Amino acid sequence: MKTIFKSLLVITVLTMVLGSCGKGDSKKKGALSSNAAERVYVAPGEYDEFYAFVSGGFSGQLAVYGLPSGRLFRVIPVFSVDPEKSYGFSEETKPMLNTSHGFIPWGDSHHPDISQTNGELDGRWVFINENNTPRIAKIDLTTYETTEIIEIPNSAGNHSSSFVTENTEYVVAGTRFSVPYPQKDMPIKEYKGNFKGALTFIAVDPKDGGMSIKFQLMMPGFNYDLSHPGRGASHGWFFFTTYNTEEAHSLLEVNASQNDKDFIAAINWKKIEEYVNNGGGTKAPANYAHNVYDEHTHTATSTMKKEVLIINPSDVPGAVYFMPTPKSPHGCDVDPSGEYIVGSGKLAAELTVHSFSKMLKAIDEKKFDGDAYGIPILQYEATLAGAVKQPGLGPLHTEFDGKGNAYTTFFISSEVVKWKLGTWEVLDRKPVFYSVGHLMIPGGNSRKPYGKYLVAMNKITKDRYLPTGPEVTQSAQLFDITGDKMEMLLDFPTIGEPHYAAGIPASILMPKSKKIYKLEENKHKYVTKSEGAAKVVRNGNEVHVYMTMIRSHFAPDNIEGIQVGDKVYFHITNLEQDYDVPHGFAVIGANTSELLIMPGQTKTNIWEPKQVGVWPFYCTDFCSALHQEMQGYIRVSPKGSNVPISFTLDGDAVDAE
Amino acid sequence: MKKINLTISFLALFALFMVSCNSGEKKPDAAEAQTETAPEVKGQSAFKDDVSSANALQVAKSLDDFKTLVAAIEAAGVEDAVVNVGPLTVFAPVNGAFDKLPAGTVDDLLKPENKSKLAFILTNHVAPANYPIKQLKKEAEKGRKLYMASGKYLLVEDKEDGIYVGGTKILKTVQVSNGWIHVIDNVLVPAE
Numbered sequence: 001m002k003t004i005f006k007s008l009l010v011i012t013v014l015t016m017v018l019g020s021c022g023k024g025d026s027k028k029k030g031a032l033s034s035n036a037a038e039r040v041y042v043a044p045g046e047y048d049e050f051y052a053f054v055s056g057g058f059s060g061q062l063a064v065y066g067l068p069s070g071r072l073f074r075v076i077p078v079f080s081v082d083p084e085k086s087y088g089f090s091e092e093t094k095p096m097l098n099t100s101h102g103f104i105p106w107g108d109s110h111h112p113d114i115s116q117t118n119g120e121l122d123g124r125w126v127f128i129n130e131n132n133t134p135r136i137a138k139i140d141l142t143t144y145e146t147t148e149i150i151e152i153p154n155s156a157g158n159h160s161s162s163f164v165t166e167n168t169e170y171v172v173a174g175t176r177f178s179v180p181y182p183q184k185d186m187p188i189k190e191y192k193g194n195f196k197g198a199l200t201f202i203a204v205d206p207k208d209g210g211m212s213i214k215f216q217l218m219m220p221g222f223n224y225d226l227s228h229p230g231r232g233a234s235h236g237w238f239f240f241t242t243y244n245t246e247e248a249h250s251l252l253e254v255n256a257s258q259n260d261k262d263f264i265a266a267i268n269w270k271k272i273e274e275y276v277n278n279g280g281g282t283k284a285p286a287n288y289a290h291n292v293y294d295e296h297t298h299t300a301t302s303t304m305k306k307e308v309l310i311i312n313p314s315d316v317p318g319a320v321y322f323m324p325t326p327k328s329p330h331g332c333d334v335d336p337s338g339e340y341i342v343g344s345g346k347l348a349a350e351l352t353v354h355s356f357s358k359m360l361k362a363i364d365e366k367k368f369d370g371d372a373y374g375i376p377i378l379q380y381e382a383t384l385a386g387a388v389k390q391p392g393l394g395p396l397h398t399e400f401d402g403k404g405n406a407y408t409t410f411f412i413s414s415e416v417v418k419w420k421l422g423t424w425e426v427l428d429r430k431p432v433f434y435s436v437g438h439l440m441i442p443g444g445n446s447r448k449p450y451g452k453y454l455v456a457m458n459k460i461t462k463d464r465y466l467p468t469g470p471e472v473t474q475s476a477q478l479f480d481i482t483g484d485k486m487e488m489l490l491d492f493p494t495i496g497e498p499h500y501a502a503g504i505p506a507s508i509l510m511p512k513s514k515k516i517y518k519l520e521e522n523k524h525k526y527v528t529k530s531e532g533a534a535k536v537v538r539n540g541n542e543v544h545v546y547m548t549m550i551r552s553h554f555a556p557d558n559i560e561g562i563q564v565g566d567k568v569y570f571h572i573t574n575l576e577q578d579y580d581v582p583h584g585f586a587v588i589g590a591n592t593s594e595l596l597i598m599p600g601q602t603k604t605n606i607w608e609p610k611q612v613g614v615w616p617f618y619c620t621d622f623c624s625a626l627h628q629e630m631q632g633y634i635r636v637s638p639k640g641s642n643v644p645i646s647f648t649l650d651g652d653a654v655d656a657e
Numbered sequence: 658m659k660k661i662n663l664t665i666s667f668l669a670l671f672a673l674f675m676v677s678c679n680s681g682e683k684k685p686d687a688a689e690a691q692t693e694t695a696p697e698v699k700g701q702s703a704f705k706d707d708v709s710s711a712n713a714l715q716v717a718k719s720l721d722d723f724k725t726l727v728a729a730i731e732a733a734g735v736e737d738a739v740v741n742v743g744p745l746t747v748f749a750p751v752n753g754a755f756d757k758l759p760a761g762t763v764d765d766l767l768k769p770e771n772k773s774k775l776a777f778i779l780t781n782h783v784a785p786a787n788y789p790i791k792q793l794k795k796e797a798e799k800g801r802k803l804y805m806a807s808g809k810y811l812l813v814e815d816k817e818d819g820i821y822v823g824g825t826k827i828l829k830t831v832q833v834s835n836g837w838i839h840v841i842d843n844v845l846v847p848a849e
Contacts, residue, residue: 045699515708551744551787551836577710578834581742599709624742625785650795 036489039480040068047510050442052455052503053112053126054476059496060107062128062139067442067453067503068478070492078137078146079107079130083593087146090595091569091604092524093293095302099133099151100287108132111162111226111500114141115209119166119231119447123508125209127162127171134158136173136202138209142514143295150211151288153308154181154198154218160227160240160332164204166447170214170269172229173200174240178221178247182284191249193373195221199240201269210292215276215309217267217320220373221247223256224265225330226397231447232338234356236270239341243328245372256328257347261380263322263372264332264343266359271319272311280316281309296523298601314374321363322372324380325352331397331438335406335421336447340385344395344408351395351408353424355385386424391417396437399444401451401481407444409436409456416456416479418486430486432477434460441481442503450505454479454486457498464491474498515579517600524602526571531555532655536647543568543645549583549597550575551624554617555654557632561645564609564638570595570617573602584620587634594620609636700737710834713747714739717838725755725763732767733776738806744787745836746803748822754842781807781847789837790830793820809847 042048048066056063060080064073081088081097088097088105097103107130115124126139134152139145152158152173160174174197180186181196196218203214223244230237245262248255275281286308293300313320327345329352334341341354362382369377394412401407405427408417414435418428438457442450456477465473473493480487519529528534528546534555537544543566548555554572562568574583576599585595587607595603609615619630637643647654702714714736717723726749730736739745755763766775783806788796796803797815803822805811814821821827825843 515706551742553787576834578712578742579706579709624744626744626787650792652795656791 034487036487040070040478040490042066042069042071047506049506050450050453050503051506051509052440052442052501053114054440054455054457054494054501055109055112055128055497055499056495057110057474057497057499058108060109060130061496062109062112062126063495064144065492065494066506067455068489070476070478070490072495074144075495076139076144076146078128078139079104079109079135079149081105081593084596086593086595086603086605089593089605091606092299092602095300096146096149096291096293098291098302099135099289100153100304101133104133106132107135109137109496109499110159112502113163113171113445114502114504115168115204116164116166116446117168119235121443121446121448121504121508122168123504123512124168126502127164129158129161129173131158131176134173134175136162136171136211138204138211140209140295141509142512144513145293145295147293147295148209148211149289149291150202150213151290152198152200152213153286153288154179154183154196154216155200157223160199160224163227163229163238163445165229165238165269166231166235168204168206168209170201170238171204171211172227172238173202174224174227175199176223176225178223181218188249191221192247193221195247195249197222197224197242199224199265199267201272211290213305213308215272215281215311217272217311217313219265219313219320220245220375222262226332228332228334228341228445230334230338230356231336234334234338234341236268237356238267238269239332239334240265240267241325241329241332241343242322243330243346261324261326262328262345263377264325264329264341264354265375266321266323268319272316275316275319276309276311281311283307284310294523295517296521298517298522298524298603318363320375321359322375322377323354323359323383324369324377325354326350331395331408333398333400333406333445335400336402336449338447340421342398342406342408344397346394346396346411348395349390351388351391351398351419351424353385353387353421354383358385359383386422388417388419388424388426391419391426392429397439399439399441399454400449401441401444402449403451405451405481407439407441407454407481407486409439411435411437411459416454416486418481428485430479430488432456432458433464433475433491434458434462436477437498438500440501440503442505444503450503452480452482453503454481455501455503457494457501459497465493476501516577517598519573519575519577519600522573522600522602524571524573526569526604527602528571528573530575531649534647534649534654536561536645538645541566545570545572545647547572548575549573549585549619549630551581552619552626552630553649554585554619554630554632555649556647558634558648558651559632559646560635560637561643562609562634562636563641564612564636566609566636568607568609568634569604570607571602571604572597574599576600581623582621583623583630585617586620587617588615596621609634612636612638702736702740710832712740712835713745713833713838716831716833717747717749722751722840723749725752726750728767729755729763729775729779732769733772733779735776735779739783741835743785743835746784746786746788747833747836747838748782748784748825748827748841748845749838750782750844751828751840751842754844757842758844758846777807778844778846781805781809781811781845784811787836788839789832790820790827790839793822793827793839805847807847811845 050067077087134155155175157176159176178195222242244256325343326348329343331344367382392410802810
């Protein structure tokens with residue numbers, strides 16, 4: 001008995017040692033032998049192959065990473081203030097965060113989507129939705145600045161957003177939480193039949209990306225979770241997953257999981273657009289903010305819009321259908337051909353794939369299974385293309401590699417599963433660490449995916465990094481998907497929650513990236529285009545300082561005649577016309593952030609001095625060899641003092657010859 | 658005793674496999690890998706940027722008057738310093754200025770072994786500061802000397818026919834993205 005035990009022990013040890021040498025276990029073998037390190041290594045001075053725009057989730061921002069390195073390049077402030085970049089703090093950017101609820105310093109950013117032309121990424125803009133106070137933002141991919149934010153009225157929990165149609169005709173915003181329409185004081189228990197779910201179609205100006213709400217489709221009071229546009233043959237349609245077709249309003253984890261099937265809503269937006277263009281729809285009062293940042297005035301303006309066009313599904317027969325889809329589907333993903341619509345039933349045992357052509361046929365043949373609030377429900381079997389059987393637990397989101405394969409994330413079984421379109425067979429599965437939400441293949445939801453890498457965005461991190469107290473970094477994982485089997489190459493930390501992402505080849509964006517703002521094109525109301533033009537102007541208790549900055553001084557840098565109780569506006573123009581030479585500005589006691597000012601740009605801070613004295617200001621961005629010398633003083637006298645306004649540089653007037 | 662034996666044999670077995678494991682893996686030769694992948698070292702002077710205003714080196718390169726100066730900058734290997742964010746004020750001698758030096762001086766300085774000597778002379782033409790003409794006038798007026806990158810100080814004089822620096826007259830001034838170029842027709846050889 002003892003001998004047998006010993007033999008077993010030997011065998012065990014042998015197996016262990018052999019196992020660690022074996023081919024199958026690349027984690028234990030390390031990056032060197034699998035050459036994963038080589039494949040994600042971008043040598044100093046070299047560039048990444050792809051840009052990845054990863055939503056910051058509850059940080060409210062959008063982060064820009066390189067793939068395959070996973071290096072973070074920039075955090076673009078979108079829905080949350082960012083003192084580092086003076087976003088939401090400078091007078092010019094405050095209007096960007098205005099809403100019908102007033103100024104909101106934080107948002108919950110979710111699903112970035114890059115603009116498309118003919119169903120392919122064109123890299124003009126990236127759109128992203130705010131979930132909490134419903135908004136859609138547009139980020140310009142030449143400046144990487146948020147240039148427009150539009151609030152979505154009659155919506156709440158703006159989640160099935162912000163996906164674009166294949167020529168960026170529209171960006172959609174679907175409500176996750178249905179709400180009373182119009183909003184009113186009513187008992188919550190009267191939800192059923194009285195709450196509505198608005199699906200908003202925002203027209204995008206092809207020239208400048210300007211957004212305007214074309215119409216709102218008032219759907220039944222379900223939860224609209226995710227969406228994707230038709231493409232190719234299905235261009236003109238949009239698909240939205242729904243859950244809570246039970247119309248529960250409490251303990252949804254139980255009450256919204258009762259129905260065997262929820263729906264994917266198929267919306268023929270072209271048909272509705274035609275109806276609207278012919279004068280259809282009802283103009284209804286509304287109140288929502290439309291905020292636009294102008295690159296030439298370097299200033300945002302906020303306008304309150306007072307009307308929105310409402311469409312009821314019954315107004316446009318043949319425009320809205322429901323396709324039954326098992327168990328609270330989350331992801332709603334359309335393959336590159338536009339034929340397959342994948343519904344990921346969060347609680348379903350299989351992955352449901354609908355066929356667009358079968359859907360059209362079923363509509364044609366009126367294969368209906370009743371209706372929901374007048375909207376025809378198509379027979380489940382009539383639209384079904386197939387199902388991936390026993391794929392994993394908790395499917396969430398699917399993207400495509402353009403080679404006939406689909407990749408789906410599974411939250412509960414914590415894995416990415418590769419399967420084949422058409423045969424629905426599972427080809428590969430890889431564990432993910434841990435509990436993956438969304439995934440991203442650059443262009444993976446377009447007609448032309450770049451099927452080289454896959455990024456899995458995880459909800460749980462646990463033991464993947466050095467711990468930093470109860471809160472640990474969020475995490476993404478990079479896979480190489482060029483082979484038959486997926487290979488995990490890299491873990492990389494992300495800001496906020498990496499909720500969703502969009503990727504694009506660097507070759508499309510790199511040449512367009514702006515280097516400087518042209519000073520001669522600066523149309524800011526308070527621009528100062530030369531040192532000689534700098535001045536300080538008192539207007540009652542408001543003092544406007546027209547200041548310039550260049551390596552390595554401010555003009556003026558000595559200011560007197562300010563009084564306690566004044567409201568001092570520092571309007572500062574960076575005179576540099578040289579790439580990567582921003583200057584910063586901060587003054588002691590300012591109740592706001594620094595200013596970070598790009599070459600050729602003007603920004604404004606308000607300073608309300610409360611104490612008599614001589615107070616310094618300085619450049620906050622290490623700009624030059626004499627950065628530490630880039631400073632000035634402002635003298636604050638008591639209220640009513642007779643010290644006159646004066647401003648100098650090196651003891652002389654700024655325009656002294 | 659038996660136990661110890663067993664342990665030893667386990668350890669031996671383990672070691673054996675570890676060794677075979679290691680030898681089975683190809684460890685890249687560090688030196689070899691380095692020479693293979695070492696990228697060509699490029700500084701910011703190699704960066705292509707046709708949007709920003711031209712910097713001091715770009716301006717100098719675009720003008721025939723500064724052929725000798727540019728050749729000297731390149732020979733001294735200080736291109737990156739001249740495109741640096743600065744701010745820089747460059748007193749740029751025209752070609753003729755170099756001709757005024759004793760015969761053979763320039764050829765001698767351009768030799769690789771004189772690289773540091775050449776660099777020292779060139780840095781005597783650069784002030785790490787922002788000095789437009791207006792400011793130089795004030796420097797003269799207030800009796801402030803210019804501190805040059807060589808560590809030496811230059812005298813500024815406001816004379817009837819113009820501004821003089823280090824005893825030579827400024828002929829012309831060009832604003833560049835990282836500062837100023839003041840054209841002179843003498844080389845400012847630093848005192849040893």
